[in-house]
Amino acid sequence: MRPMHLRFSYDAEVDESDLLATLAPRLRQFTAVARTEHMTHAAEAIDVPQSTLSRGIARLEHDLGVALFVRTGRAMRLTRAGRTLLRHAERAVAELDAAAREIDADADAVRGRVALGFLHTFGAEAVPRLLREFRRTHPDVRFDLAQGGNDAILERLRAGEVDLCVTSPPPPDPGLVTAPMYEQELRLVVPAEHPLAVRRDGLPLAAAATAQFVGYRPGFGLRSLTEAWCREAGFVPRMAFEGEDGETLRGLVGAGLGVALLAPSAHRTPGTVELPVTAPRTARMVGLVWVADRPAGPAVRVFRDFLRRSGPALLAGR
Incomplete structure (x- = not known):
């Protein structure tokens, strides 16, 4: 040998x-x-x-x-x-x-892993509520969490890096399945000393046509929605500051640096006022998204069923 x-x-x-x-x-x-x-x-x-x-x-x-x-x-x-x-x-x-x-x-629905992608706007309150409630009955399921803009988390979903996405607006992609969850109304957040702040009962978005805006970077779902709503109101928003985190954007508004269309927050940022928008209707559909033909393990299926059943109320804070 x-x-x-x-x-x-x-x-x-x-x-x-x-x-x-x-x-x-x-x-x-x-x-x-x-x-x-x-x-x-x-x-x-x-x-x-x-x-x-x-x-x-x-x-x-x-x-x-x-x-x-x-x-x-x-x-x-x-x-x-x-x-x-x-x-x-x-x-x-x-x-x-x-x-x-x-x-x-x-492969075990009790001990498996779920990779969940979601928008930054759901990270502070909504997703923690979801996970806390789910883990009451499935304490050993592990989670990989991925935050990002709409385009980024959908790309990670397509690439197989995440199993499910909570996002808005729902993507017009035949390769993805979207289950609508709830409709979220966006508010116009203005500095407390801004002339518009007195309109506590609401105002048309056109009233903010001359204001400077702070908003999300391109690639975030709320950025594209903001631009679409402003076009519908008859103007193009002047973006003075762009960012990726809703609380940071609120802080910029509180510092008097502009106005913003943002999701309602349970915690009021000092120096800001949230105003309902009367026209156009500034509401976005939040959906649960997954890849149509990709097999899902038991833990992912159990969590997906939980989201479709209980997610709307938990995301909305009801």
Whole structure:
């Protein structure tokens, strides 16, 4: 037999994928014999016939071109090449076992993982309410949370990085499924000292045509909606400041730097006033979105059903 080098030697016509195909199904057999140093005991440990195990080890040695064991009676002693293989094989088997456990957990509706994408505007209050309520009955489900603008989180959904998205406006994409959840009314937020602040009973959006606006960056759903509503009101908004976080935008309004169309907040930002808009109707549909033909694990399906059933009220804070 030819010697084993630092990396397993093999015939020229056998490539690395062939070597992996040879090693992978026999690693557990090899490690069982190496640990017990006895063919019969190893066969009992992994519940295979001794003849099958013996043939598997012989075939592995033949394919690798080295002796892995020295046989002394019924005992099996590792050769130097066998010790080298065992060191790597134990790590490989442990990794495969860990992967199997993780896959099993992810497939379990009680212990699985859900990757949820959502708009920044739902991060401070709405999504924590959702998760708190869901985990009352499913405390071991794990969550990967991804916040971003509408375009960004939908792209992550299409790429398979998230399982579900809570977003607005619903995307006109035939490859995605959207379940409408609730309609959210947007308010015009103005500085407390702004002339418009006295219009507590509401005002048409056209009244803010000459004001400077602060708003979300392009790519955020609320940015495109703001521009559409302003066009409907007969003007193009002058964006003095752009950002990605609603509370930051509210702070800019409170500092007197402009007005903004924002989702209502349970916590009033000092120096701001929220005004209802009477025309046009500034309301957006919030939807739950997932990929149409992508299989979903049990945990994802359970959480999706929960969102469709209880999400509208929880997102709206009712």
